[in-house]
Amino acid sequence: MKEITIISGKGGTGKTTITAAFASLAKNTVMADCDVDAPDLHIILDPMVKQRFPFYGMKVAIRDEAKCTQCGECRKRCKFDAIDERFNIIDDVCEGCGVCQLVCREKAIRLIDRISGSIIVSETRFGPFVHGELRIAEEASGKLVTLVRKKAKEVAMEKGRDLIIIDGPPGIGCPAIAAISGSNLVLAVTEPTVSGAHDLERVLSLTNHFGIETVVCINKSSINPDNTNKIREFCESRGLEVVGEIPYDNCVTKSMVAGMTLIEFTDCPIAKDVKNMWSRIQNRIEIEN
Numbered sequence: 001m002k003e004i005t006i007i008s009g010k011g012g013t014g015k016t017t018i019t020a021a022f023a024s025l026a027k028n029t030v031m032a033d034c035d036v037d038a039p040d041l042h043i044i045l046d047p048m049v050k051q052r053f054p055f056y057g058m059k060v061a062i063r064d065e066a067k068c069t070q071c072g073e074c075r076k077r078c079k080f081d082a083i084d085e086r087f088n089i090i091d092d093v094c095e096g097c098g099v100c101q102l103v104c105r106e107k108a109i110r111l112i113d114r115i116s117g118s119i120i121v122s123e124t125r126f127g128p129f130v131h132g133e134l135r136i137a138e139e140a141s142g143k144l145v146t147l148v149r150k151k152a153k154e155v156a157m158e159k160g161r162d163l164i165i166i167d168g169p170p171g172i173g174c175p176a177i178a179a180i181s182g183s184n185l186v187l188a189v190t191e192p193t194v195s196g197a198h199d200l201e202r203v204l205s206l207t208n209h210f211g212i213e214t215v216v217c218i219n220k221s222s223i224n225p226d227n228t229n230k231i232r233e234f235c236e237s238r239g240l241e242v243v244g245e246i247p248y249d250n251c252v253t254k255s256m257v258a259g260m261t262l263i264e265f266t267d268c269p270i271a272k273d274v275k276n277m278w279s280r281i282q283n284r285i286e287i288e289n
Helices: 015-025 041-045 073-077 099-103 141-159 174-180 194-209 225-237 251-257 271-285
Strands: 002-008 029-033 048-063 109-124 127-134 163-170 185-190 214-219 242-246
Touching: 002 015, 002 174, 002 194, 002 271, 015 029, 015 041, 015 163, 015 185, 015 271, 029 041, 029 141, 041 109, 041 127, 048 127, 048 141, 073 099, 099 109, 109 141, 127 141, 141 163, 141 174, 163 174, 174 194, 185 194, 185 271, 194 214, 194 225, 214 225, 214 271, 225 242, 242 271
Parallel strands: 002 163, 002 185, 029 127, 029 163, 185 214, 214 242
Antiparallel strands: 048 109, 109 127
């Protein structure tokens, strides 16, 4: 079983659009959306939910009113102002640090698991799909990404699939690290802007640190040919293959409105460029055509 993770240093580069296109080109695969803070691959894949599992992220404190003497020590020590004047614990403010439990002499406070989101297994027109949803203002997104990937592997083994394609989160933080760790190949999607080039360097530093083979796609390459050339030269100096250069085309927006991938949308000239990029990636990690 092999894993390909598509990431970007910043949002809006077209990472998910390309991932969705790969879904319609790949064979014998499981798709996974690991952008758990703002998942949107499901918009194009239109999944039918089969299973939903609770995700327990951070813990939350609860108070036993029968034991509580309202001494005020917990409220005094709470750095997050999560305990009100009546000594009720505000769930949405509590960070689960456990200080209140530690200082309570009456043992009236304990920590319990809190449902922070969901892991969802679905079926799509392209096959199995696993994604995560983090509740608003919840943390532990890196942990949820890890569990989504674990579930995707379980589904792949159960269904006899030999490839997992992961739509990773933007940035270089904990969720991105969780998404790329152990991948066979990372596709870094960038755009020919100053911020796009800057964040590409940060992404490449991350994948280099973990020793993960990485290739690059320059999306919307026609909007600034000079910056596209600079990115191409930068990749060449690092020994990185630019597997695709996708020019700007408003058919991307039209395909989204139609609820289709670029490959499915018949009036889309850049589909050929995406197909060529997928062929290069296949050859790179030796997966079935």
